[in-house]
Amino acid sequence: MGEVTSLKMARKQNANDTIESHVERLLAEARLKLIETGTRNRLVHTPRGAKRTRCLPIVGASADCVFSNLVRDSKLVRFLPADDAGEPRREAMAPRIPRLVPTKQNFEKRNSLRTALAPDLLHKRLLTIHRDAKTAEEERGVNILFLALGFLRWYEHEKSDVLREAPLVLVPVTLARDAKCSTFELTFRDDDIAPNQALQERMRGDFGIALPDLPETDDWLPSAYFATIANAVAAKRRWSIDADGIELGFYSFSKLLMVRDLDPVNWPPHALVSHPLLRGLLCEGFGNEPALIPESAKLDEILNPADLVHVVDADSSQTRVIESVRAGRNLVVQGPPGTGKSQTITNIIAAAAHSGLSVLFVAEKMAALNVVHDRLRKAGLEDICLELHSHTASKRLVADGLDQTLQSAADSNKPDEAAAQLVAARDRLNHVAERLHAPIGKTAMTPYQALSVQIAAAGRHFAPDMRLVEEAMEWTGEAYAERNRRIQRLAGLTAHAGPRNKHVYFGVRRIGLQPTDLQRLAPQLQKLADEAAELSACATEIETYFGLRQAPTFTAIRGLIEIFRLASRLPSGSEALATALAASPSLQRFADAAALGVRWREQQALHRHTFQPAAWRAPVARIRPPLVKGAAFWPSRFSKGYRDAGRLMASLLSAPLPSRPSERLALLDALLASQSLSGKLAAEAAFMAHFLGDAWRGAKTDFRLIHSIAKIVEQLAALGIRSNLDRVLDLARDGAAASYANDFEFHHDALIVAFDDVVQALDLDVAAIFGTNIISAIRLDLVAERAAEWASNPAQFEEWARLAKADRQLREIGPMSIANGLASGQIDPGRARIELETAFAEACWKQAIAADPDLAAFDGAQHEALSARFVALEARQRAAVVDSIRARHQAAIPRGALGAMGVIRGEIGRKRNHMPLRKLVKAAGDQIQKIKPVFLMSPISVAQFLPPGSVSFDLLVIDEASQMRPGDALGLIARCRQIVVVADKK
Numbered sequence: 001m002g003e004v005t006s007l008k009m010a011r012k013q014n015a016n017d018t019i020e021s022h023v024e025r026l027l028a029e030a031r032l033k034l035i036e037t038g039t040r041n042r043l044v045h046t047p048r049g050a051k052r053t054r055c056l057p058i059v060g061a062s063a064d065c066v067f068s069n070l071v072r073d074s075k076l077v078r079f080l081p082a083d084d085a086g087e088p089r090r091e092a093m094a095p096r097i098p099r100l101v102p103t104k105q106n107f108e109k110r111n112s113l114r115t116a117l118a119p120d121l122l123h124k125r126l127l128t129i130h131r132d133a134k135t136a137e138e139e140r141g142v143n144i145l146f147l148a149l150g151f152l153r154w155y156e157h158e159k160s161d162v163l164r165e166a167p168l169v170l171v172p173v174t175l176a177r178d179a180k181c182s183t184f185e186l187t188f189r190d191d192d193i194a195p196n197q198a199l200q201e202r203m204r205g206d207f208g209i210a211l212p213d214l215p216e217t218d219d220w221l222p223s224a225y226f227a228t229i230a231n232a233v234a235a236k237r238r239w240s241i242d243a244d245g246i247e248l249g250f251y252s253f254s255k256l257l258m259v260r261d262l263d264p265v266n267w268p269p270h271a272l273v274s275h276p277l278l279r280g281l282l283c284e285g286f287g288n289e290p291a292l293i294p295e296s297a298k299l300d301e302i303l304n305p306a307d308l309v310h311v312v313d314a315d316s317s318q319t320r321v322i323e324s325v326r327a328g329r330n331l332v333v334q335g336p337p338g339t340g341k342s343q344t345i346t347n348i349i350a351a352a353a354h355s356g357l358s359v360l361f362v363a364e365k366m367a368a369l370n371v372v373h374d375r376l377r378k379a380g381l382e383d384i385c386l387e388l389h390s391h392t393a394s395k396r397l398v399a400d401g402l403d404q405t406l407q408s409a410a411d412s413n414k415p416d417e418a419a420a421q422l423v424a425a426r427d428r429l430n431h432v433a434e435r436l437h438a439p440i441g442k443t444a445m446t447p448y449q450a451l452s453v454q455i456a457a458a459g460r461h462f463a464p465d466m467r468l469v470e471e472a473m474e475w476t477g478e479a480y481a482e483r484n485r486r487i488q489r490l491a492g493l494t495a496h497a498g499p500r501n502k503h504v505y506f507g508v509r510r511i512g513l514q515p516t517d518l519q520r521l522a523p524q525l526q527k528l529a530d531e532a533a534e535l536s537a538c539a540t541e542i543e544t545y546f547g548l549r550q551a552p553t554f555t556a557i558r559g560l561i562e563i564f565r566l567a568s569r570l571p572s573g574s575e576a577l578a579t580a581l582a583a584s585p586s587l588q589r590f591a592d593a594a595a596l597g598v599r600w601r602e603q604q605a606l607h608r609h610t611f612q613p614a615a616w617r618a619p620v621a622r623i624r625p626p627l628v629k630g631a632a633f634w635p636s637r638f639s640k641g642y643r644d645a646g647r648l649m650a651s652l653l654s655a656p657l658p659s660r661p662s663e664r665l666a667l668l669d670a671l672l673a674s675q676s677l678s679g680k681l682a683a684e685a686a687f688m689a690h691f692l693g694d695a696w697r698g699a700k701t702d703f704r705l706i707h708s709i710a711k712i713v714e715q716l717a718a719l720g721i722r723s724n725l726d727r728v729l730d731l732a733r734d735g736a737a738a739s740y741a742n743d744f745e746f747h748h749d750a751l752i753v754a755f756d757d758v759v760q761a762l763d764l765d766v767a768a769i770f771g772t773n774i775i776s777a778i779r780l781d782l783v784a785e786r787a788a789e790w791a792s793n794p795a796q797f798e799e800w801a802r803l804a805k806a807d808r809q810l811r812e813i814g815p816m817s818i819a820n821g822l823a824s825g826q827i828d829p830g831r832a833r834i835e836l837e838t839a840f841a842e843a844c845w846k847q848a849i850a851a852d853p854d855l856a857a858f859d860g861a862q863h864e865a866l867s868a869r870f871v872a873l874e875a876r877q878r879a880a881v882v883d884s885i886r887a888r889h890q891a892a893i894p895r896g897a898l899g900a901m902g903v904i905r906g907e908i909g910r911k912r913n914h915m916p917l918r919k920l921v922k923a924a925g926d927q928i929q930k931i932k933p934v935f936l937m938s939p940i941s942v943a944q945f946l947p948p949g950s951v952s953f954d955l956l957v958i959d960e961a962s963q964m965r966p967g968d969a970l971g972l973i974a975r976c977r978q979i980v981v982v983a984d985k986k
Contacts, residue, residue, distance in 0.1 A: 022282070023282050041198055042251055046166060046167060048165055054249065055248065056248040059116050061114065061246055063244050063246060064223050066149065070171060148171075148246065148248075151165045153165050167199075192918065195214050196211075207236075212225070258968060267974070272974050281973065299319055304423070306419035306420075309326070310347050312379060322348055331981070333980065348957060349957065350885060353888075354881070356892060358954050359953060360955070361934060362937055362942065362964075364960060364964045373387055379882055385936060399908050402931055436855075440848045443847065445844045447848045462834070473846070484833065490806040499825035501825070503799075503800055506800075510762050513797065518794040522791050531751050532751060533788075552781060567737035600678055610654060610667065620652070621672060626642045627642070751780070762790075889933065900923065900924035907920060946975065956973060958979070
């Protein structure tokens with residue numbers, strides 16, 4: 001009775017079969033994307049009659065003869081131009097039955113190939129082919145230049161009239177140029193000669209015809225192979241073979257190898273579809289593994305230099321990758337150019353070799369392989385590398401490389417004390433680094449950072465303001481960061497908008513206005529600008545007319561209004577008198593004298609009917625004392641003096657003498673006062689008469705008129721009009737002064753109202769904008785200028801709002817010196833952050849040396865010497881690692897000469913006719929891996945030289961993965977147990 005399968009096992013088997021079917025389907029889709037068997041493929045159809053510049057037809061030559069010269073005898077072959085008479089064009093008429101179609105053999109020179117081109121055209125054609133072949137090999141790392149021998153002439157169906165021609169034997173060749181002789185030579189490339197695999201696929205898929213492979217013997221000739229082809233297509237009556245058709249051209253069939261490489265049939269049973277990495281990539285996915293070494297971890301605390309396997313420099317991020325790969329992780333390593341990816345790959349390969357692992361390193365372009373190979377070679381690990389890419393895939397070179405490794409002497413793996421010394425030097429450096437990189441208090445800045453900033457500032461000959469440094473001593477790291485953020489914000493806005501104090505909206509404090517608010521304000525602002533400009537211009541014109549030199553301010557406008565008012569108060573016809581008064585040396589003396597006359601006239605008018613005319617000149621001062629005594633002491637009234645005084649008073653009066661002493665004394669005092677005023681007026685009579693001329697009429701002069709004119713002229717003189725009084729008098733004479741005064745006062749008051757409305761609407765900082773808090777002192781032209789700018793630049797308001805807000809935010813926390821410097825333009829926006837950073841760095845450094853005085857005594861020369869010793873020890877440790885890898889490799893190399901090693905030694909001993917590389921790898925792949933554990937290849941060379949199931953690798957490293965198509969990588973992954981993909985961010 002058979003074995004009973006449990007239900008659980010049955011379900012697991014069923015799920016496994018489902019996954020394998022899914023993998024097979026995905027692999028089939030990948031193969032379809034790689035297959036190209038259409039007639040656009042030159043391997044399926046070569047348009048030989050077309051005038052193509054990238055191919056060169058050969059005429060009059062035998063395929064067997066050319067094959068023998070190139071391949072068997074390894075001779076150089078040159079090219080000959082067409083005969084002068086020209087070569088007859090070969091007819092491409094197909095025979096009615098399949099047969100060989102030989103051509104006339106015409107070898108004038110055994111080692112030459114005749115062409116149908118003139119000498120100049122031949123040289124140009126060969127130069128083009130040489131350049132394109134070289135470019136293809138350098139960029140793609142693969143040779144695509146072949147000499148095609150023999151062509152199958154076929155039709156897609158029986159009724160087709162379109163002849164197709166496909167090459168049958170493809171001989172890899174090299175076209176070398178002799179620069180001195182300006183000639184070209186064709187040589188056989190020591191590579192496998194291939195049949196037309198694309199044609200084989202097309203014939204098998206469309207017609208069911210199995211075209212044979214090339215013979216595996218060493219003595220075959222193309223004619224014999226063509227005969228087998230003719231037998232295979234004998235059923236096609238119109239098909240034929242051009243046995244001596246020869247053409248040098250470009251053919252690429254390596255993708256077909258990759259197609260076959262992804263066919264599960266070509267692999268051991270279930271080897272491809274059950275491969276863990278392929279299943280993970282195509283359907284199952286991979287589990288999420290935590291990082292082996294966290295990014296925040298300090299590697300020096302985790303890793304010992306003696307345990308690291310580095311053969312080139314590696315930083316901390318590269319070390320994490322290397323150690324993760326050594327731990328068996330599958331990784332994708334991503335980084336832009338110049339981040340040391342090739343260094344990391346070199347160390348990964350070396351570490352794998354150190355662990356006795358085999359490595360397959362793959363890159364699409366030869367340059368990427370060369371970089372890593374050069375690093376390994378310079379490190380001394382050439383012996384572990386087998387490069388099977390492009391021209392390095394020569395059978396002879398492979399054999400020589402294997403022989404060189406087998407002949408190498410084993411390196412002595414002596415213990416080296418470099419690792420222990422390296423640890424000591426590292427710990428000393430780390431101790432210094434810890435002190436230099438420990439945060440200073442709550443500043444979040446380290447001494448190293450503080451020193452770096454100060455050194456950079458010293459290099460620019462810059463030192464921060466000491467007051468700013470002292471202010472920075474109180475900042476924490478958060479406080480500095482916030483100040484730095486606000487300064488950068490303000491500096492950036494200042495760099496774009498200009499200094500705050502010079503902005504068109506400087507002084508506008510209402511920054512929350514919306515665009516609609518500005519639109520509504522625009523007419524009001526424009527009206528203010530127009531009115532202020534008009535009034536300023538008019539005032540300036542009149543001031544110039546009056547000879548005044550003052551700015552057109554609100555105060556100046558009030559002054560002009562006062563001038564017009566004074567001019568309007570001048571009596572009509574008094575202009576000449578005003579001119580005379582203005583010419584006097586002292587207007588004040590004139591005014592005082594006129595005031596005496598007014599008072600004297602008023603005094604006389606008051607007692608005109610009380611005293612006799614003679615009384616005004618009578619000497620009465622002597623009678624005042626008796627009257628005073630009589631008024632104060634009644635018995636004195638009976639004295640003779642009192643009675644005589646009464647009689648005299650009675651004689652001077654026109655009315656009866658008062659009986660009371662006090663009344664008599666009052667009349668006497670009035671008389672004495674009038675006599676005093678008369679005396680003073682008489683003292684000024686000559687002065688007044690000199691300047692008044694006819695207007696002076698002695699006691700009959702109109703003193704009130706003269707006084708009022710004098711006061712007006714005096715006030716005009718105080719307003720600066722004295723020298724140009726005649727122009728004011730002209731206005732008075734014309735009667736226009738009052739009109740001017742009213743008009744100016746109206747516009748002045750209206751402008752004050754409009755200005756006040758704008759001040760309120762924009763919340764203006766009047767002192768900041770106009771330099772004064774006194775509105776009457778503001779210049780009208782500045783009001784007009786600023787209002788016009790505000791009205792015409794609404795788009796800049798949002799910019800101002802951001803700038804003002806950033807300025808206010810910085811001023812809230814400081815430093816004010818930088819805010820003021822940016823606002824005034826004294827600090828360049830580009831230097832504002834440097835000012836802050838340098839001041840904070842100096843403040844932090846002062847705190848650091850105060851807490852740790854040894855920092856101030858740091859010896860840079862000793863530290864550099866220690867660093868140099870560390871570098872030397874690290875180089876010595878890397879050399880020791882290389883010695884260890886070489887020693888382990890040499891110890892693992894097989895030394896026998898039986899079995900697979902016999903095959904390898906047989907190939908080494910051959911001088912010619914080496915075994916094809918694919919066949920060699922199939923026969924002795926495991927031993928080759930032990931001799932050369934690191935294979936450097938391209939995806940195409942993997943499919944070409946590594947038969948499925950022949951070799952497997954412990955580690956696959958793919959470089960420049962962004963340049964590789966996913967389908968190209970599946971065959972690589974199927975040969976490996978661990979994968980590392982390295983690429984840029986593409």
